[in-house]
Amino acid sequence: MIPFLRNAAQANPEARNPVDWIDVISWSDMIGYAGTGFTIMAYSMRRMLSLRVAAVLSSVALLVYAVLTGSGPIIVMELILLPINSYRLIELLRPSGNLATLPRRHAMVTSRVQKTPHR
16 A cells, blocks of 8 residues: 555544545645655756756755755755755846856857858
8 A cells, every 4th residue: 555545544544545545644745745746847848948947946845845844965966956956947038148157058159140142
């Protein structure tokens, strides 16, 4: 049996409806599962902007979960990852005129346009 379902059955033995287990899951666990979901989303992203947004959401949710549950190692990890991912997200969102900061596909298209002779 899934651990949180087993805990739910122990906490509420009168529960006959399989949906009743959701009443037993704490808010901190729900936040932890949300953080886990955002982490999985971040690992599956193809685009860097989406990845960074999912990573920031994951760090926030897991940091709240870690504080609520008192998990020191997760607190330390998320306090390190949150500023890194936030900084990288801000870098992606900051407008820049430098071609070196553009994604490779856009830089190649721009360089082709510049090399085309004017008629």
